[in-house]
Amino acid sequence: MSRFEDLGVSKWLCEALGSMRIQTPTNIQTACIPKILKGHDCIGGAKTGSGKTIAFGAPMLTKWSEDPSGIFGVILTPTRELALQIAEQFAALGATVNLKVAVIVGGEDIVAQALKLQSRPHFIVATPGRLAHHILSSGEDTIGGLRRVKYLVLDEADRLLTETFSSDLQRCFSVLPSPAERQTLLFTATVTDAVRSLKDRTSSKGKPELFIAELDKVDEVAIPSTLAIWYIFIPSYVKEAYLHNVLTLEENKDSTAIVFVNRTHTAEVLRRTLRKLDIRVASLHSEMPQAERTNSLHRFRAGAARVLIATDVASRGLDIPTVELVINYDIPADADDYIHRVGRTARAGRKGESVSFVTEKDVHRILAIEERINKKMVEYEKVTDNQIIKDSLQKTSNAKREALLDMERENFGEHKEAQRKKKGLGKPKKDRKFKSKTELD
Template sequence: MPNRVAMRAPVDFEGLNSASDVDNAPEVESSSESDYLDSSGARKRRRTASADDGGDSLDLDQAEDEDDSEDDEKHFQTVLSTIKAPSRIKRKTNHTQAEQEAMIQPSNPILAPTDPNTSFSRLNVRPWLVQSLANMAIKRPTGIQKGCIPEILKGRDCIGGSRTGSGKTVAFAVPILQKWAEDPSAIFGVVLTPTRELALQIYEQFKAISSPQSLKAILVTGGSDMRAQAIAMAQRPHVIIATPGRLADHIRTSGEDTICGLRRVRFVVLDEADRLLHAAGPGSMLPDVEECLSVLPPAAERQTLLFTATITPEVRALKSMPQKPGKQPVFVCEVDTQMLAIPTTLHQTHIQIPVTHKEHYLHVFLLTEANKDKTIIIFCNRTATADYLHHLLRLLDHRVTSLHSKLPQRQRIDNLARFRASAARILVATDVAARGLDIPEVSLVVNYDIPRDPDDYIHRVGRTARAGRTGESATFVGQRDVELVLAIENRVGRRMDAWEEEGVNLETRVLRDALKVVSEKKREALLEVEEGREVGGKRKRAKMKLRAE
């Protein structure tokens, strides 16, 4: 089971400026390992149980509790599943079903209008924005957009929760752009987001929606030249899209030149707020977020917008913070964030496999008639696993690329561009690709490693079945992964079906077609990974020099 770690109390939604508000709090479960970078390029991870470089297994507590009650057994039998648990693993939970539902269900949620005929014009969106959205093939607002856009235009702070692929970026970009067009000023809005790839996507969407106007937006993320970013910020852009670590670095090093412009910000957006406000573990971004917010105008002089697909206790607790003088109550709009956290058009499946042959099953699975032409994202828990799988699948003649925190920023951008352009049909990634990325062509998500946090699962599978499209997820389940799957099924309120394809027996195909060839390529891939590692940079430079000679 996941380790328990201390979590600081939620940040004041109205203030969101003071680090002193976050000292005492209950414990929460630590989440699955992710590969987020801070501004200096250092890897930030949420610690999990160790696994080998091939990602063959996850360590779980195997001690059996002799006092487990029959009620626990019956509870899980109703939720799970077609998954067969090994007899030595007892199904157990720390909470009753009612307690779990209470943690998930929001109290007094404000729901979005359900009228299917609602248009952007009826939401008081200006004609130039309506036309710009229509040019992007966005003609009808989604639930989260119907709920949030009018209230943000009224000047209210907002917490917006909606499942993945529901158009949350448009829900905050449109009102910000409309307000900016009415009163253009320098550094009108700041958008903070946890990953570089998501920041780039939001930047591109702001540019596209605002194309009829002269909006100047800049991107401030790690992996790029700080000097060029500082110059761009000094020129007072209208919107800054940033990762917290890099913007905090600019605040620390650029001094008054940077801070002066930020003191007049009218809008602050925390996209993927659950990740940004997560207070536990060495990978927490909260200190950098607090530093960024500390130089912004007081809460009464700005609008603060939080958006996420998974409403965590930290995020929901912000609604009950004391109201500041002169401010309207915080508006909360939740659309399908509880037991409908994943799209209804997503078909969830699982594949039980022996952990010693995960790569063999993956290779055969990718080549089945149903999957051989699909655009696929394969998620791993560790960068080492993602790097290894990328090498292996390339050697097996798959069109594959990768995305993880150990790659240089230029390569991350190029690899993602290749995948978007269908130059590669498979993307092997860690959780840096799990949040916010919108690639409509993705029709299958494979969980090669199961995330330890069910919310991370929701974000991963949310890369497909977006905006009403259909999609499929396939989760590889080893004999020690049963409890993780149970937790996921309880969180999403739906069980995974056993994967099947007519006329296909994966085990037979592995034994007949893949056992020898994959084992050979596996050795080659491991050698390539080892040869590519840097030891103080010397080994790699020496190899490049030899090749040049």
């Protein structure tokens, strides 16, 4: 008997997990699965790569197989890419039992999505903005099935419970069963005060007590011991040259890398610049059509691109096992975002490296990050000023100039600016954590 069976997981699901070579439950799975099966609401906190999707997916699928009627569960996530990844995992686990999973995210045909909702899929994986749009605009035939769901999951709950998603979440909650009539499951790598505050709001008379599994304290293990964290102190005007040099070092030239930036414009400039420098690169940001976002992620996963330039849409939950290097081209304003970014490498016991580009304006952010993770970054000494001048400065300057001219000819960002003006919004602040809600939805 497998250990998953010991936890109460259905035999068919244990076999499906076994076929995917998942046989031994992780700590978060061992802690949460039995409690969820017994009817407890649950808050699960564990580091990235610890198997949180199966921690909520296995008990939900087990209960669904006992009574497969209507829309059984709704899973809300902050990003489209994470929604697609979760849906793929559910579909793979339920391949032998005709499980129907619908993905409801922005960037896709809204009429086709309404038809999916009307067909009463067993599970819905959605971003709050798009599901809220259906609730507001579609009829009862479309959203009626949501009124009887058994489970609500908030994945990356710390991000969902911020002001960015507040109104959309409230609209979603307005059609779902009350907390007393459903199970609510929250999972995150960083258990924030906002997440903990739900303890009183989710407790209901007659329901089992809320179960909290906060297995990994941030100051102890949020940064894996197998991850080396480096910094380079550089002038802001030569960051592209340093990026090219780091990516083309002998020890890095074949490594898969994610380069995180704070703005969509920066992501596009870097993608075009590196492509002109013959680096196999893809990008992931909110100004790309959904089909292109999906294609970029597939290309990176398949190795067709070895470098992914991304905003924080890629920092949450995405499982890309081969990532060896994470570069923080821009330093995030929130220390927790740093934790999520570097969590894309050194997963499941593998080794990984993170390099942060620190300019004169970033020192206070680095100090806040070091305090949050209780660890000091080490200076990255593999690149030198002489190397930059000799190997990268001139060629990256030329490539960037050509990239900017191309973007100007193609009016990059024009559509987004028009949308902002239409909504009466001013220009976005340079360092705002998310440039718009569409960055996540």
